[in-house]
Amino acid sequence: MCGVLDLEVLKRELYNAIVEGDVERALAVANRLVDSGVDPHKLVSDVLVPAMRRVGELYESGEYFIADVIACAETFKQVFNNVVKPRLEKSSKKQLAVAVFGSVKGDIHDLGKNLAKVLFEIEGFEVIDLGVDVSSEQFAEAVEKYNARIVGISALMTTTMIEQRRVIEELKKRGLRDRVIVIAGGAPVTEEWVREIGADVCGDDAFKALKRVKELLGVE
Amino acid sequence: MARPVLSLLTLEEARLVHNKALEVLSTIGVKFEDPEVARIMLSAGSVEHNGRVLIPEELVKEALKATPKRIELYNRDGERVATLGETALIFNPGSAAIKILDYGSKIPRSPLMNDLKKLVVVVENLTHIQAQSTALVPEDIPLEIRDAVRLYPILKYSKKPIITGAFTVENLPIMLKMLKVIREDAWKRPFTIFDVCPSPPLSWSTVTSRNLMDLARAHVPAEIISMPGLGSTAPVTVAGALIQHHAEVLSGIVLAQLVSKGAPVIYGGSPLLAQPRYGTPLIVAPEALLVSLGYRDMARLLDLPVHTYMGLSDAKLVDYQAGAESAYSALVAVLGGFDIISGPGMLEFESAFSLEKLVLDNEVCGLLRRLARGFDFTMEEVALDVIRESVLEKSGNYLLHPHTRKMLRKEVHLPRTWDQAPRSRWPGKDIYEEAHLEVERILSEGFTGSTKKTYKP
Numbered sequence: 311m312c313g314v315l316d317l318e319v320l321k322r323e324l325y326n327a328i329v330e331g332d333v334e335r336a337l338a339v340a341n342r343l344v345d346s347g348v349d350p351h352k353l354v355s356d357v358l359v360p361a362m363r364r365v366g367e368l369y370e371s372g373e374y375f376i377a378d379v380i381a382c383a384e385t386f387k388q389v390f391n392n393v394v395k396p397r398l399e400k401s402s403k404k405q406l407a408v409a410v411f412g413s414v415k416g417d418i419h420d421l422g423k424n425l426a427k428v429l430f431e432i433e434g435f436e437v438i439d440l441g442v443d444v445s446s447e448q449f450a451e452a453v454e455k456y457n458a459r460i461v462g463i464s465a466l467m468t469t470t471m472i473e474q475r476r477v478i479e480e481l482k483k484r485g486l487r488d489r490v491i492v493i494a495g496g497a498p499v500t501e502e503w504v505r506e507i508g509a510d511v512c513g514d515d516a517f518k519a520l521k522r523v524k525e526l527l528g529v530e
Numbered sequence: 531m532a533r534p535v536l537s538l539l540t541l542e543e544a545r546l547v548h549n550k551a552l553e554v555l556s557t558i559g560v561k562f563e564d565p566e567v568a569r570i571m572l573s574a575g576s577v578e579h580n581g582r583v584l585i586p587e588e589l590v591k592e593a594l595k596a597t598p599k600r601i602e603l604y605n606r607d608g609e610r611v612a613t614l615g616e617t618a619l620i621f622n623p624g625s626a627a628i629k630i631l632d633y634g635s636k637i638p639r640s641p642l643m644n645d646l647k648k649l650v651v652v653v654e655n656l657t658h659i660q661a662q663s664t665a666l667v668p669e670d671i672p673l674e675i676r677d678a679v680r681l682y683p684i685l686k687y688s689k690k691p692i693i694t695g696a697f698t699v700e701n702l703p704i705m706l707k708m709l710k711v712i713r714e715d716a717w718k719r720p721f722t723i724f725d726v727c728p729s730p731p732l733s734w735s736t737v738t739s740r741n742l743m744d745l746a747r748a749h750v751p752a753e754i755i756s757m758p759g760l761g762s763t764a765p766v767t768v769a770g771a772l773i774q775h776h777a778e779v780l781s782g783i784v785l786a787q788l789v790s791k792g793a794p795v796i797y798g799g800s801p802l803l804a805q806p807r808y809g810t811p812l813i814v815a816p817e818a819l820l821v822s823l824g825y826r827d828m829a830r831l832l833d834l835p836v837h838t839y840m841g842l843s844d845a846k847l848v849d850y851q852a853g854a855e856s857a858y859s860a861l862v863a864v865l866g867g868f869d870i871i872s873g874p875g876m877l878e879f880e881s882a883f884s885l886e887k888l889v890l891d892n893e894v895c896g897l898l899r900r901l902a903r904g905f906d907f908t909m910e911e912v913a914l915d916v917i918r919e920s921v922l923e924k925s926g927n928y929l930l931h932p933h934t935r936k937m938l939r940k941e942v943h944l945p946r947t948w949d950q951a952p953r954s955r956w957p958g959k960d961i962y963e964e965a966h967l968e969v970e971r972i973l974s975e976g977f978t979g980s981t982k983k984t985y986k987p
């Protein structure tokens with residue numbers, strides 16, 4: 311067993327391992343943490359997500375390159391899939407709703423979308439990940455196919471944000487708009503933009519978006 | 531004779547690259563998307579391993595033995611233009627831009643057939659751009675025939691040699707046929723060169739491998755353009771990327787020679803640095819230029835004609851960056867002594883074309899070709915008597931000596947649009963504006979080149 315202080319040290323080490331993209335170390339430390347009884351949900355919200363946010367900051371500030379970000383995202387994924395996910399499934403929460411996530415057409419960035427996906431999954435949503443470069447038709451088709459209640463449309467670049475509007479138009483065209491909560495996600499998205507295109511939730515921050523979606527659904 | 535020559539690799543280093551590339555081919559191998567192409571390689575003695583074709587050294591050796599060392603290049607009318615393999619320095623526009631940047635605009639638009647027509651006329655009138663290329667992909671042409679149709683305005687409005695390529699398996703034979711319509715011996719005495727690109731790392735798509743085979747059968751020159759992306763589709767290190775590049779080109783040479791012994795191929799390339807933050811392909815990054823100079827020496831080792839993409843820029847506008855990148859990369863190409871240099875006119879990672887930039891690049895090409903010409907040491911050029919007479923009899927004023935007038939035009943190259951005038955004669959326009967006026971002049975006056983015919987768009 312570890313004491314509280316030891317746990318904090320281990321959490322810090324996991325954070326660093328993810329920021330450095332060190333898969334082996336991250337897996338080892340993450341396993342020790344959950345074996346010591348740390349709630350996997352807390353691990354995600356306290357360590358994994360903040361670490362990936364730091365990676366995003368390092369990229370934005372020019373310190374990190376694409377190759378660095380890929381290594382960190384891989385580390386994050388490994389920890390989530392191998393350490394967090396198996397324990398989540400054991401304590402399987404009631405499924406809240408189906409969410410369809412994707413990065414818009416022309417956008418191949420998926421860091422933000424992947425973070426949001428993890429957060430929604432640990433909160434009990436089933437997330438259908440459509441990947442990157444997803445067309446408005448593909449979004450709409452997935453909503454129909456999976457009977458989704460939430461659509462997360464991610465765009466990292468100001469040049470691809472315009473595509474978010476197209477997805478909403480496509481949903482309207484097919485009579486699906488009122489069935490779903492639309493999250494316009496991505497770092498450049500603002501509340502004004504969300505209003506302008508007629509989305510429901512501003513997803514510039516995944517935690518905030520999750521909280522808002524749960525409010526709209528009326529769940530705790 | 532004094533000529534500036536830039537060489538990068540020692541003989542020992544070049545041999546090392548060659549041997550490592552042979553090792554790559556025989557142990558890692560090449561993937562051919564088209565199983566029929568793979569079969570050709572296998573039936574000649576290559577070995578299949580996990581879906582890849584391992585090419586033995588012996589096969590490479592035989593192919594290199596069969597590959598012509600020199601290619602005579604003609605113009606449309608059958609006049610000889612250059613011998614490729616002897617530092618021909620033929621500049622031609624960068625190829626296959628999907629956008630055109632209009633004068634004064636900051637946002638490029640999709641080009642139309644009429645834009646390509648204009649471009650052809652401009653190129654025809656630029657002295658230092660000695661070959662045409664199918665430089666724009668016109669949006670108003672049906673997708674299925676977009677590659678082939680690009681040849682038409684060039685065949686119609688230009689007599690310069692053409693650098694081109696196909697986007698499909700089906701259209702290459704059509705393009706080859708188009709050439710024969712122009713001149714029956716257009717294959718034998720070629721005025722076109724077709725680009726074929728392997729897909730890094732170490733693979734060939736169905737389209738490009740089939741194109742290469744069709745070209746080999748017709749004995750029309752194929753330019754094998756490997757394009758390792760440092761840090762994305764190739765090692766981030768120059769040496770590693772160079773070895774991969776060399777291996778890819780060798781695999782193309784083997785395929786061409788297996789299809790038809792003696793098929794003319796040009797050792798080409800378009801190495802690039804995958805920008806570490808954005809992933810954008812930087813063709814004129816110094817690391818990419820080092821790979822290019824490196825493979826230029828590999829072509830030297832094999833004594834093969836050689837091609838490069840330089841004289842272009844990744845800037846979005848015709849600005850300082852555009853000029854600097856185009857000029858320094860063109861300088862590298864000229865000093866390296868490439869035969870075919872594709873790039874002038876091109877911006878934004880080989881995607882956008884500017885006619886004004888092309889006019890300005892033409893000036894760079896002219897200045898650099900002058901630089902490459904070097905100088906000689908004939909009595910007339912050494913000019914000792916001229917020094918004596920000028921100093922002792924003409925108070926040191928060489929303007930008064932007839933030698934100056936006599937030799938001036940031979941020795942000196944002057945740019946056409948660049949600003950070299952004193953302020954009193956300066957019209958007050960910047961170089962971009964001057965270039966635009968030149969484009970307009972060419973398009974309104976039509977052809978003013980070496981033939982009497984008038985070509986207007």
